[in-house]
Amino acid sequence: MSEWMKSRLIVILWPSFLMAGMAEVVFFTFIDPQQLYLLGRPVHFSQTATYSIGFIAFWLLCAASSAATLFFMRSSAEINPQPD
Amino acid sequence: MADARETDNQDAGDSLYAVRQKVYPRAVTGAFATARWAMVWITQLVFYGLCWLPWNDRQAVLFHLGERKFYIFGWVFWPQDVFYLSILLIISAYSLFLFTAVAGRLWCGFACPQTVYTEIFLWIEKFFEGDRAKRMKLDAQEASVGKLWRKSAKYVAWIALSLWTGITFVGYFTPIREILHGLSSLTLGGWEWFWIFFYGGFTYLMAGVMREQVCKFMCPYARFQGVMFDPDTLVITYDEERGEPRGSRRKGSDPRSQGLGDCVDCGICVQVCPTGIDIRKGLQYECIGCAACIDACDQVMDKVGSPRGLIRYSTENAIKQHWGGRDILRHVLRPRILIYSVVLCIICVTFVWALATRTPLRLDVIKDRSIISREAEGGMIENVYVLNLMNMAESDRSVQLAVSGLPGVSLDGVDAAIVMPPARNQSLPVRVRVPMDELEKGSHRIWFELRAVDDPSLLIREKAVFIVR
Numbered sequence: 387m388s389e390w391m392k393s394r395l396i397v398i399l400w401p402s403f404l405m406a407g408m409a410e411v412v413f414f415t416f417i418d419p420q421q422l423y424l425l426g427r428p429v430h431f432s433q434t435a436t437y438s439i440g441f442i443a444f445w446l447l448c449a450a451s452s453a454a455t456l457f458f459m460r461s462s463a464e465i466n467p468q469p470d
Numbered sequence: 471m472a473d474a475r476e477t478d479n480q481d482a483g484d485s486l487y488a489v490r491q492k493v494y495p496r497a498v499t500g501a502f503a504t505a506r507w508a509m510v511w512i513t514q515l516v517f518y519g520l521c522w523l524p525w526n527d528r529q530a531v532l533f534h535l536g537e538r539k540f541y542i543f544g545w546v547f548w549p550q551d552v553f554y555l556s557i558l559l560i561i562s563a564y565s566l567f568l569f570t571a572v573a574g575r576l577w578c579g580f581a582c583p584q585t586v587y588t589e590i591f592l593w594i595e596k597f598f599e600g601d602r603a604k605r606m607k608l609d610a611q612e613a614s615v616g617k618l619w620r621k622s623a624k625y626v627a628w629i630a631l632s633l634w635t636g637i638t639f640v641g642y643f644t645p646i647r648e649i650l651h652g653l654s655s656l657t658l659g660g661w662e663w664f665w666i667f668f669y670g671g672f673t674y675l676m677a678g679v680m681r682e683q684v685c686k687f688m689c690p691y692a693r694f695q696g697v698m699f700d701p702d703t704l705v706i707t708y709d710e711e712r713g714e715p716r717g718s719r720r721k722g723s724d725p726r727s728q729g730l731g732d733c734v735d736c737g738i739c740v741q742v743c744p745t746g747i748d749i750r751k752g753l754q755y756e757c758i759g760c761a762a763c764i765d766a767c768d769q770v771m772d773k774v775g776s777p778r779g780l781i782r783y784s785t786e787n788a789i790k791q792h793w794g795g796r797d798i799l800r801h802v803l804r805p806r807i808l809i810y811s812v813v814l815c816i817i818c819v820t821f822v823w824a825l826a827t828r829t830p831l832r833l834d835v836i837k838d839r840s841i842i843s844r845e846a847e848g849g850m851i852e853n854v855y856v857l858n859l860m861n862m863a864e865s866d867r868s869v870q871l872a873v874s875g876l877p878g879v880s881l882d883g884v885d886a887a888i889v890m891p892p893a894r895n896q897s898l899p900v901r902v903r904v905p906m907d908e909l910e911k912g913s914h915r916i917w918f919e920l921r922a923v924d925d926p927s928l929l930i931r932e933k934a935v936f937i938v939r
């Protein structure tokens with residue numbers, strides 16, 4: 387993996403990890419997973435599974451946001467076709 | 471500090487793309503290294519050990535996700551206690567502010583898990599591969615049996631330690647004995663496996679591979695520490711006036727007569743630095759304040775017969791104005807520090823007070839929405855409620871429930887004394903009745919009262935609305 391890719395991956399995955407951690411704590415402090423409904427049915431996973439899936443979902447969402455930020459931050463030089 | 475912050479942006483930007491030069495920190499001994507090892511021992515004995523401590527027939531410290539309860543010694547915290555958690559967070563943040571303003575990155579150099587685990591991982595590395603020079607040689611060598619065994623032994627030790635760290639971590643969220651039992655009988659749940667590997671993997675990656683890069687590129691604290699510094703903050707400083715011009719000299723010769731400063735330019739301060747910087751270039755944001763360079767330089771100074779402290783804890787003002795220790799100490803007590811300390815004390819006292827006066831009972835009223843109000847026999851109006859009773863303590867408790875607030879109001883269908891099991895909540899449907907002729911139409915305020923039988927001063931009142939149609 388190139389250094390460029392590596393630094394991009396860290397910039398996407400790391401801040402989203404921190405934010406997902408915070409979101410997880412706040413969300414599940416106020417909401418009991420057993421009161422959640424999934425497609426109209428009560429969630430029947432184990433508590434650990436619900437917390438874990440919740441965390442991963444938060445992480446993915448936040449990572450998508452970080453990736454979008456990076457995507458929109460590309461300079462015009464990077465977007466325009468390079469004359470060779 | 472301003473300069474340090476400016477270069478920080480450039481460096482961070484550049485180094486993110488630059489190929490990283492591997493840092494081979496050289497092992498140090500000395501007062502600060504001893505202090506750091508003491509911190510490693512203390513924090514890790516607590517971390518690896520605390521989950522094994524029993525208390526009231528359970529794990530003393532357990533953040534039980536399955537039950538949504540946090541057990542911390544004699545206390546049981548519920549999601550409703552989020553208040554305490556937030557105060558704790560505020561206290562931690564404030565302490566960090568205070569410590570940083572007084573003496574820079576004490577946290578980074580001595581207590582941060584990143585530092586602590588890197589120290590342990592480095593120790594293992596040194597055990598198998600030798601110190602800095604040997605490690606550099608080994609990495610440059612062609613593959614050989616000796617190299618293979620040294621490297622693999624190191625990796626095996628690292629992986630074992632990481633896995634144990636992962637198990638311990640998960641052991642704070644699911645009882646550790648259950649996890650070990652699940653491991654030995656191969657019945658451990660998939661998510662537990664996942665988190666053991668996740669946390670273990672992270673430990674390995676951070677302490678074994680990324681090391682100083684975590685501090686440089688990933689740590690939020692390292693990025694904003696600069697705002698907490700001021701010219702009276704104690705930081706690791708190289709005494710330029712005393713050290714320069716640097717240069718090597720013959721042992722025992724007088725440097726001044728050769729036009730030299732005290733720095734012999736041996737470069738050891740750079741070799742010991744875990745982030746690979748040269749402190750002689752001034753304070754840089756990469757410096758985690760570990761004081762390894764102080765220990766190293768002091769040893770060099772002892773050897774060449776110059777006084778210690780060419781690199782030392784000092785402040786920007788002290789260096790400029792040639793203050794001694796006493797002047798520096800006097801400036802520790804500046805307004806900023808006093809304000810931080812007072813605020814911190816107030817929050818801590820509030821926390822302790824709130825914890826000491828926390829009521830071990832809780833009562834929530836949930837109105838049954840399907841039956842709002844109806845007529846009952848004997849000319850009564852009846853409202854139905856669901857009460858949620860919570861016993862936060864870890865012993866049974868008998869309580870009495872009563873209702874007040876309206877003339878002739880009474881409870882129906884509730885025993886004289888309710889026994890609440892330890893650390894549980896239970897829901898209790900109750901009917902409240904009021905004689906019809908006493909009331910106008912509309913909503914009225916009533917109070918539910920929960921009183922502990924063994925301690926009548928323990929009384930909780932919770933208001934509710936009584937509706938007459």
Ligand code: SF4
Nearest residue numbers: 743757758760761763
């Ligand atoms: S410059 Fe000194 S105190 Fe700073 S990180 Fe390097 S060795 Fe530690």
Ligand code: SF4
Nearest residue numbers: 733734736737739767
């Ligand atoms: S360890 Fe001390 S003497 Fe050696 S190069 Fe560093 S500052 Fe100079």
